[in-house]
Amino acid sequence: MSESFDFTDRRLDAATSRRLARLADTPVDTRSLERRLAGALADQPAPARPAAWLRWSRPLQAAAVLTLLVVAGWLVVQAGSPAVAAPGALAQIHRQMLAEELDTMPVTSVEAANAAIATQWSGAPAIPEAPGARVLACCLHELDGARLALVRLEYDDALVKLVVARSQDLRSPPGRTVVRDGRQYVIHDHGGVTMVMKNAGGRWLCVMGELPEHELLAIAGRIEF
């Protein structure tokens, strides 16, 4: 091979490599895959087939596990299990806040909201930072015995509410699960109010508003929790 051939070959290789690299810029739609994965992960796996000598004990094991579950469930109920964040109740809170029927405190930052809430609820979960949002107001509320910290935010022209509670006090009702950027959300909708819920770091969080689901998911993705 001559030097000029090598040089040409190298140039061709470099150009080919650069052109191929641009294929990585093509957007890949992972939504269908994410839905499939969420479904696959939600299904409990079939238990591994036990060894023959263990099979006879399966009914006894099941009975023992059932008994334990009943006892554990009873204990949990006695200890006070988290309330369920009913979408209807949350939608009502959203409308009350919009109609200024709730006693809100005007604040201009998440830090100020946390400080204002702490004056009324010393063990309040921290409201996470919401980059790019204008913080308008905050207040406390109660839902089925669970205390909530609410913050009214404005993203561009969109008004949303960020609701924060302690995971031990409140949990998401079963609903459709969506995974975005590695985060799993539960989605609910009630009377035109969409809710994107998530548990993280001992907090239960919900972003809600009268916005399309994808916009709320995008907003939820920007919240630092």
Next chain:
Amino acid sequence: MAGDGLTDEQQQRAREVVWPWLATLLRTAQYLTRHEQEAEDLVQETVLKAMRAIDQYRQGTDARAWLLTILRRTRVDWIRRDSRRPHLLSLDGEQAAEPAAKHEEPAGHFDPQWDDPEAMMESFSDDQLIVALKSLPEEIRWTLLLVDVEQMDHADASVVLEVPVGTIKSRAHRGRRMLRDRLHELGHAATRAQKGWSP
């Protein structure tokens, strides 16, 4: 316990490691398989395997390389167990690559328009590039996907493909040349079609 036999903690960790690379896995699978559905099946199986093996992943190491290794092994398993498609892949890739590799001076190699390689490569659409890429032997295709599309260095690609670095280098060079040949053929075919020539 959460889905697929994982504790909540394991599942959370698996999501943190795996989910950011879903697009990379799906893109790679799309270039390896014939249909979108098949690509999603492949990635789904890969992800579930990765989640089950999450305890074997060492924090701070290259998650992408780890996942692509699982993807490749899953793909090899698929091909091995699918006796209906033996022609799709030579598992070592070398045999399949050999006939084309004998084209020391492929038809389009000294085409005058290749004086400007960048312009020549830009003249092909993504779709044409993908068609040409998909026509390459699988291990050659893997090499180009890792080294050129995903911009992995040769050492990382050699780990994923479980071959020496030197093999990666030679496959990359040979693969690019084979790709250009295919593109050149596609270009000729398109010209013939435009002019109404029969093949």
